[in-house]
Amino acid sequence: MNDPGTEPRIAHLAANDFPELAKRALDDSTLRGALHHVTDLFGDKRENAVAAMPEWEAMRERARRVKEETLSRLDHYLEEFVRNAEAAGVHVHFARDAAEACSAVEKLAQRFGAQTIAKSKSMTTEEIGLNHVLEDAGLEPVETDLGEWIIQLAGETPSHIIAPAIHKTRGQIADLFADELEVERTDDVQELCSIARRFLRKSFADADLGISGVNFAIAETGSFLVLENEGNARLSTSMPRRHLGVMGIEKLIPRFEDLEVFLRLLPRSGTGQHLTSYQSIFTGPKASPDDEGPDEVHVLILDNGRSALLGDWVTRQSLGCIRCGACLNVCPVYKQVGGHAYGSVYPGPIGAVITPQLAGVEKAKTLPFASSLCGACRDVCPVKIDIPRLLLHLRGKIVTGDGPPHVGRETRKGRFLERMTFRAWAWWMSGARRYRVAGWFARKLQPLGARPGLVQRVARKLSPPLGAWTAGRELRPAAPRSFRELWREQEGSR
Amino acid sequence: MRVSLFVSCLVDQLWPSVGLAAADVLRRAGCEVDFNDEQTCCGQPAFNTGYRDEARRVAQHMIETYEGDTADAIVMPSGSCAAMVHHLRELFEDDEAWRARAEALAQRTFELGSFLVRELDVEDVGARFDGRVTWHDACHGLRDLGIRDEPRRLIANVSGAELVDVHSSESCCGFGGTFSVKYPEVSVAMLDQKLQAVEQADVQAIVSGDVSCLMQIGGRLQRRKSAVRTIHLAELLASRG
Amino acid sequence: MSTARDAVFASIRKNLAGVQSAETPLDRGTAATRLGAPQGLDERAARVERFTKVLTSVDGRVHRVANEAEASEVLRAIAAEHGARLVALSDAPQVQRIAGALADLETFDGSRDRARLLECDLGVTGAQHGIAETGTLVLFSESERHRLTSLVPPIHVALVRSSTIVPTLGEALAEARRAGLPPLVSFITGPSRTGDIELTIVVGVHGPKTLHVILIDDD
Numbered sequence: 019m020n021d022p023g024t025e026p027r028i029a030h031l032a033a034n035d036f037p038e039l040a041k042r043a044l045d046d047s048t049l050r051g052a053l054h055h056v057t058d059l060f061g062d063k064r065e066n067a068v069a070a071m072p073e074w075e076a077m078r079e080r081a082r083r084v085k086e087e088t089l090s091r092l093d094h095y096l097e098e099f100v101r102n103a104e105a106a107g108v109h110v111h112f113a114r115d116a117a118e119a120c121s122a123v124e125k126l127a128q129r130f131g132a133q134t135i136a137k138s139k140s141m142t143t144e145e146i147g148l149n150h151v152l153e154d155a156g157l158e159p160v161e162t163d164l165g166e167w168i169i170q171l172a173g174e175t176p177s178h179i180i181a182p183a184i185h186k187t188r189g190q191i192a193d194l195f196a197d198e199l200e201v202e203r204t205d206d207v208q209e210l211c212s213i214a215r216r217f218l219r220k221s222f223a224d225a226d227l228g229i230s231g232v233n234f235a236i237a238e239t240g241s242f243l244v245l246e247n248e249g250n251a252r253l254s255t256s257m258p259r260r261h262l263g264v265m266g267i268e269k270l271i272p273r274f275e276d277l278e279v280f281l282r283l284l285p286r287s288g289t290g291q292h293l294t295s296y297q298s299i300f301t302g303p304k305a306s307p308d309d310e311g312p313d314e315v316h317v318l319i320l321d322n323g324r325s326a327l328l329g330d331w332v333t334r335q336s337l338g339c340i341r342c343g344a345c346l347n348v349c350p351v352y353k354q355v356g357g358h359a360y361g362s363v364y365p366g367p368i369g370a371v372i373t374p375q376l377a378g379v380e381k382a383k384t385l386p387f388a389s390s391l392c393g394a395c396r397d398v399c400p401v402k403i404d405i406p407r408l409l410l411h412l413r414g415k416i417v418t419g420d421g422p423p424h425v426g427r428e429t430r431k432g433r434f435l436e437r438m439t440f441r442a443w444a445w446w447m448s449g450a451r452r453y454r455v456a457g458w459f460a461r462k463l464q465p466l467g468a469r470p471g472l473v474q475r476v477a478r479k480l481s482p483p484l485g486a487w488t489a490g491r492e493l494r495p496a497a498p499r500s501f502r503e504l505w506r507e508q509e510g511s512r
Numbered sequence: 513m514r515v516s517l518f519v520s521c522l523v524d525q526l527w528p529s530v531g532l533a534a535a536d537v538l539r540r541a542g543c544e545v546d547f548n549d550e551q552t553c554c555g556q557p558a559f560n561t562g563y564r565d566e567a568r569r570v571a572q573h574m575i576e577t578y579e580g581d582t583a584d585a586i587v588m589p590s591g592s593c594a595a596m597v598h599h600l601r602e603l604f605e606d607d608e609a610w611r612a613r614a615e616a617l618a619q620r621t622f623e624l625g626s627f628l629v630r631e632l633d634v635e636d637v638g639a640r641f642d643g644r645v646t647w648h649d650a651c652h653g654l655r656d657l658g659i660r661d662e663p664r665r666l667i668a669n670v671s672g673a674e675l676v677d678v679h680s681s682e683s684c685c686g687f688g689g690t691f692s693v694k695y696p697e698v699s700v701a702m703l704d705q706k707l708q709a710v711e712q713a714d715v716q717a718i719v720s721g722d723v724s725c726l727m728q729i730g731g732r733l734q735r736r737k738s739a740v741r742t743i744h745l746a747e748l749l750a751s752r753g
Numbered sequence: 754m755s756t757a758r759d760a761v762f763a764s765i766r767k768n769l770a771g772v773q774s775a776e777t778p779l780d781r782g783t784a785a786t787r788l789g790a791p792q793g794l795d796e797r798a799a800r801v802e803r804f805t806k807v808l809t810s811v812d813g814r815v816h817r818v819a820n821e822a823e824a825s826e827v828l829r830a831i832a833a834e835h836g837a838r839l840v841a842l843s844d845a846p847q848v849q850r851i852a853g854a855l856a857d858l859e860t861f862d863g864s865r866d867r868a869r870l871l872e873c874d875l876g877v878t879g880a881q882h883g884i885a886e887t888g889t890l891v892l893f894s895e896s897e898r899h900r901l902t903s904l905v906p907p908i909h910v911a912l913v914r915s916s917t918i919v920p921t922l923g924e925a926l927a928e929a930r931r932a933g934l935p936p937l938v939s940f941i942t943g944p945s946r947t948g949d950i951e952l953t954i955v956v957g958v959h960g961p962k963t964l965h966v967i968l969i970d971d972d
Contacts, residue, residue, distance in 0.1 A: 023760070037695065044701050052951070054705075059952055073789045080788055083776050090774030093765045100758075106936075112757040114764075122757075164958055165949035181949060188951050211947060211955040218959065223871065239934055249904060249945035249960025256900050257867075267761065274930055275784040278923040282789045289948070292807070293887040293922075296960070297940035299929065304936050310864045310900040311937060325764040329772060350684045354701040388695060390688025390702070391560060393655035407602075413562030440558050444566035447521070448573040453552040457525050464525075483693040490700035491731030494526050501519050501528035505547050508532070 024114040026323030026376050029147025030175050032361030033373050033382035039359040040388070049185055053356050056184045060347040063290025064398065071286065080279050082402040085338035088237075088270050092328060095237040095270050096319070102240030106302030109316040119320050120151035123229070123262065126316065127157055130260050132226035138244070138251035139163035140231030141341055142264050142320060144176060144363040145376075148229075159229070160221040162250035164214050171198045177357030177365065179343035180288045185356055218250070228254035228312070232265035233340070234280060235317075237272050241301040242317065245284065245294045252296055261312040263300070266320050268337035280340065283400040287342035323376040332411050336371050338401040345395035345405060351388055360385060367395035371408040379416050386412035454502070461496040468493040513632065515543040516583035518621075520590045520723070521553040527723045533750035534589040534624055541634045550577040556596040559603070560689045568603045575600070575613050578620070585631065586621045589746045591653020592722050594623040598656065623653055625721055625745050629662040636669035640753030643716035644674045645743070648729065649682045650722040663721060663745055672753060680709040687728035703732050710740065717741040719748050787923045791886050794920035800885035801915050801968065808888030808966060811943035812956060817915075817968045821847070824967050825854040828877065828910060831965050832858055835908050837874035845879040845897035847912060852877050863902030876906035876961075880941075881932070883918035883966075884925045889942040890966065891925050895935035903941065909961040911941070914971040 032039070043049055068074050088095050100110050111126075113119035127135060135152060137143065137159050149170065152159045161170040165183035169176055172194055176182030183191070192205035201213055230251050235242040242263050244251045255261045271280065285291040303315045327333040346352045346366030357365035362373040362382065370389060374382035386409045395405040417437065446456040467477040467484050478485035487493055515538050519531035535545045554574055559567035574597070578586055588594045598621070600614035628634045647667060653659040667675045686692065686702030693699075707729070710718060716739075720726050723744060730742035794800050805815045816827045828851060832840065840855070841863030842848050852860055863870050870876075878899040882891035890911050892899045903909050919925050929938045945960030956962050 024764075040695065040698055044697055056952055071789055077788045084779065084784075086774060087776040087778055090769065090772055090776065091778075093762060093769060096762070096765065110758075112761045114757050114760050118757055162959070163949070164947045168949065181952070183949055184952070186950075188953075191950055207950045207953045208955055210950055211958045215958055219871070223867075241934060247945070248947045248958045250958075252900075252904050252939070253959055256904065267765065272778065273781065273784050274926060274934075275781065275923070276779075277926055278785075278790075278921075279788050281922050291811075293889060293940070293942045295811075295941070295943050295946055299934075299938040299940075300936065301934045301938075302936050305895065309894065309936075310898050311894065315936075319761070321761045321764060325761065325768050328765060328768040329770075331775070350686065350702045350705075351695075351698055353705070354698055386562075387691065388698070390651070390684050390686060390691045390699070392651040392684035392688070394651075394682075394684070397655055410560065410562065413560075414564050415562075417562040418564075436561075437563070440561065440563040440566045444558060444563075444569045447552040447555070447570040450550045450552060450577075453521075457521075461525055483690075486693040486696040487731070489696055490735065491728065492734040493731060494727050496526050497528045499528065501524040501531040502547070502549060504528050504532060505535075509547075 024321070025117065026378070027116040028145055028362055028373060028377045029116065029150070030363065031373070031377055031381055033377070033385050035361050036359055036384040036388050039361055040355040043355040043359045048187060049356055050354070052185055052187060053353055056178065056181060057347045057353045060289065060343070064287060064344055064347065067286040067290040067292065071282070077279050077283055078400055078402050081283055081400055082338065084271055084276050085401050088272055089268065089328060089334050089337050092267065092270070095272055096267060098237040099235055099240055099270055102238065103317060104240070106240045107315070108240060108302055109314060111316060111318045113318060113320050115322050116146035119146045119264070119318060119322070120148050122318060123148060124151060124155050126262060127152065127227055130227050133158060134221055134224040134226065135159040136222050136225035136228045136254040136258060137161050138228070138230045138246065138254040139166050140229065140264055141179060141363065142231055142266055143229065146320065146322065160218070160225070162218050162221065162254055163248060164211065167214060167218065168194065175358070175363055178346060179341050179365070185358065222253045222257045225254070225258040227260045227262060228258040229262045229264060230255050232263045232269050232317070233284070234271050234277060235265055235269045236274050236277065237270050239274050239301060241274070241299050243277065243297060243299045245297050247295045249296060252298055255298060255300070256311055259312055260314045260316065261300070262316040262318060264318045264320065266322070267324050284340055284342050287344040287398065287400040327375055332407060333375060335403045336375055336408060338403055339368050339372065340401060342400055344398040344400065348394040348398050350390065350392060350394070367405045368403070371405055371412060374412055379412060383416050386416060457500055461498070461500065464496040468495040513543045513585065514546065514583045516546050516548050516578065516581050516586045518551055518586050518588045518593065519547070520588060520593045522723045522727070523589060526727070527744070530589050530723055530744040530746050533744070534587070534746040537624070537628070537637050537746055537749045538587060540637050541628055541632050546583060548577055548581050554593045554596040556593065557689055559596065559599070564603060571600050571603055571614070572610070575617050578617055579613065585627065587624055587627050588621065589624045589744060590722050591623045591650045591657055591659055592724060594621055595652035595656035597621040623657060623659060623721060625663040625666055626657065626659045629665060635665045637666070637749050639670040639749045639751050640672050641670050641748055641751045642672040642753055644676055644714065645717045645719050645748070646676045646678050646710055646713055646715045647681055648685060648718050648720040648725055650720055650725045651684050653721050654682060659721070666745070666749060667719060670748060673748070676713045676715055678709040678713045680706045685725045685728050687724050692728060700732060703728060707732070711738070715740060717743045719743050719745055721745045785923065787921055790921040790923060794885050797915065797918070800918045800920055803885040804883050804888050804918050805968070807886070808943065811888065813888060813943045813964045813966055815966045815968055817970065819970050821851050821969065824851045824912060824969055827967050828852060829855055831910055832875060835875060835963070837908065839869065839873040841870050841873045841876040841902045841906055843878040843897045843899045843902045848877050848879050848897070851912060864898035864900070870901055870905050873906050875908040875910060876902040877910045877912070878903045880911045880913045881917065882925055882928055883913050884922060885918050886921040887942055889925070889940050891928070892939040892941065893929065893932050893935045894937035895932065899939065900937060903939070904960050907957060907961060908963045908965070910965045910967065912967050912969060914969050916971050
């Protein structure tokens with residue numbers, strides 16, 4: 019249950035447009051080529067990395083266990099983290115929802131007199147739409163992760179949790195750089211990276227505040243850890259005089275020792291690396307003024323709907339997510355439509371469960387249905403989140419409208435027919451005689467819809483599911499006689 | 513071994529030959545086979561669409577039907593229905609008595625191919641089929657019940673059949689129950705990507721353990737005027753060439 | 754008026770009321786079980802071998818030397834290879850000793866002069882540990898001022914004593930703990946890299962393009 023005074027929100031949300039966005043994505047052959055490439059490559063790399071780890075399953079189980087231990091005692095561990103972080107000299111801030119978080123960051127930036135803000139990749143700041151708020155306040159947040167920077171220049175949202183600009187080709191990026199940065203057009207990837215290095219170096223040097231995400235926060239030491247490959251997070255947290263880490267309440271792990279298993283799981287699951295190029299573990303600001311690094315370290319801890327998921331183990335699991343992106347790469351739906359179709363900064367299977375739970379199911383009621391429930395996501399999840407089970411849980415909430423979070427009247431009305439159909443179906447299926455009679459009628463009627471011709475065209479109009487099926491597939495005609503009729507006959511003659 | 517055959521509503525209405533073939537194969541493997549006429553559906557269509565009350569009602573009918581049935585095992589030519597039976601307990605989270613009854617049913621319920629190999633230790637049922645075939649791992653059999661090698665071993669022992677494993681064998685066919693009609697374009701796109709590899713493999717047939725997948729795959733192949741056929745595992749194992 | 758902090762804690766407590774976790778807290782011994790840790794790294798030779806192999810596989814360049822004099826020679830050769838003239842140094846005594854021998858180079862303390870740091874060709878630091886499992890360098894901010902020198906120049910040269918290479922991530926974390934958890938613990942595994950454009954791997958997008966590790970056999 020959410021705190022009544024808060025309004026959890028995900029920025030730039032268009033999750034209810036999934037049906038249209040998905041169709042648009044299916045028509046975009048460039049996008050689909052890029053998607054096949056990224057999902058195949060990440061998928062293969064992950065598989066190879068996992069195959070080389072003998073205790074993989076035991077590690078997943080440990081990670082799940084540690085997350086469940088943490089989340090079911092979150093008040094305790096969060097208190098411990100805050101106490102230890104403050105003892106180490108970190109300034110700790112809290113925000114109930116996205117709006118409060120953005121305004122807290124804006125106030126901090128203003129207090130620091132910050133103009134340029136160097137940001138390293140953070141899904142949480144994407145979730146709260148921080149850049150827009152800072153820009154509206156006249157500040158200059160600069161995304162410094164290459165993919166995030168490309169997205170920022172293009173005015174788009176990320177399409178993959180760990181490879182945010184993967185929907186763009188090098189040609190499109192070449193055009194973007196030429197237009198936005200007024201550099202000579204090149205589609206050489208090495209050159210494009212050099213351009214990014216040159217431009218962003220200046221931002222790091224100018225920045226008065228560096229903002230990073232947080233991959234793990236450790237309760238017993240008050241430390242937090244950031245993983246990356248590019249070095250932009252290290253620069254963002256080393257060059258500016260202040261460093262702010264933004265994290266959701268769920269990023270905690272209890273013990274420093276617990277890091278080991280997560281450091282083995284996360285890179286392998288995400289990119290198939292045995293370790294990303296850099297891990298930085300921050301514990302407080304520099305010890306003496308002579309040292310390097312920021313004078314002040316701040317942490318902003320965000321709720322934004324998360325605490326409402328703690329009460330039930332089914333929903334609580336979603337807070338165990340470590341944002342590796344593995345479920346995206348194996349999802350047959352994501353592989354076809356990509357991240358933008360989900361209309362949320364959190365795409366793919368995990369996005370389909372996180373988005374409606376944080377923002378409210380009425381704002382993302384199409385997403386839990388955007389899955390064939392194949393279960394590939396559950397098999398790769400490094401913390402063993404049962405995503406299909408969560409999808410079913412959310413489907414149940416949506417079709418019955420028994421919130422929380424509440425479902426609007428419009429949804430209920432729209433689903434009235436489907437609901438009546440399933441009610442009738444349940445009645446027919448819960449008695450053998452009724453079932454036989456219904457089956458007899460169905461077998462007489464169904465072939466009319468299965469045979470192309472005028473009758474099928476009319477039937478398709480009358481029955482949208484039939485129309486949807488036959489648009490791309492033939493319908494198998496019902497058998498003239500049911501199995502049970504044939505069985506009775508066969509057994510009679512035995 | 514006395515086996516009660518649960519054919520599933522789809523086999524009963526659309527694909528009765530699969531049920532007859534399953535009975536034949538089980539008998540050849542030495543089982544005494546019965547068909548309980550009270551059976552209807554496992555409840556999965558409602559369960560997977562979110563209609564838990566409706567699913568529960570059908571599930572209760574299913575549980576009651578087989579409580580009155582003294583067979584040693586309930587065998588289904590469907591990994592999806594068998595997996596559903598293993599999920600039934602989730603419908604009775606607040607009802608200990610029904611949950612126990614659901615669990616008792618799950619204990620006695622098996623998918624056909626894995627039943628032959630794991631429970632009966634039978635890998636060769638004396639079938640003959642001439643041609644190259646490939647196996648489609650239906651998602652729920654594969655990921656909920658861990659069925660991977662069993663059907664492959666059974667197919668490998670069909671004389672004349674050559675099993676070609678394609679890299680897309682484990683990808684979802686895009687059916688997903690109501691998903692296939694809620695998002696038909698996405699559903700078909702998923703299948704088309706899967707079929708690319710199958711078509712390159714130059715096989716005569718795709719074999720699977722679930723008629724729902726075969727309905728999806730076959731419906732698309734037919735629309736694309738493909739020469740590749742769809743065959744249920746039971747039919748392949750019952751085939752005499 | 755309640756603060757955001759109170760409100761967030763209140764909401765967590767309200768939602769957790771009555772929740773019984775299936776999981777009791779892990780005891781420290783179990784938490785430290787090295788799940789997934791590679792075996793057979795008890796001998797130093799095995800650690801050095803694995804460290805070198807893994808780091809090389811992610812484009813790190815490893816040079817093995819017998820003593821500091823040889824290390825100086827290798828550093829000179831590296832500087833010559835890259836045409837480096839202006840060299841940033843961390844404040845570690847060993848770095849000062851080894852790099853100080855290079856009279857033809859202009860060296861400076863990388864933590865003191867940001868303008869020169871942004872212009873320089875090469876940065877030299879030590880490392881408090883290596884990790885055999887992952888080919889990783891471990892640097893503590895309290896032990897030496899490594900933060901910018903290891904990051905800003907296009908080439909990073911790290912001096913590592915082979916006796917400091919620990920077998921696994923778990924041992925490295927334990928060492929960080931033993932060192933009193935300095936404000937920054939940096940793990941570095943290879944050069945800076947990105948795959949953000951069409952998943953084409955490019956090194957040196959923000960941090961060093963090249964990482965040289967001079968491994969000193971210190972006994």
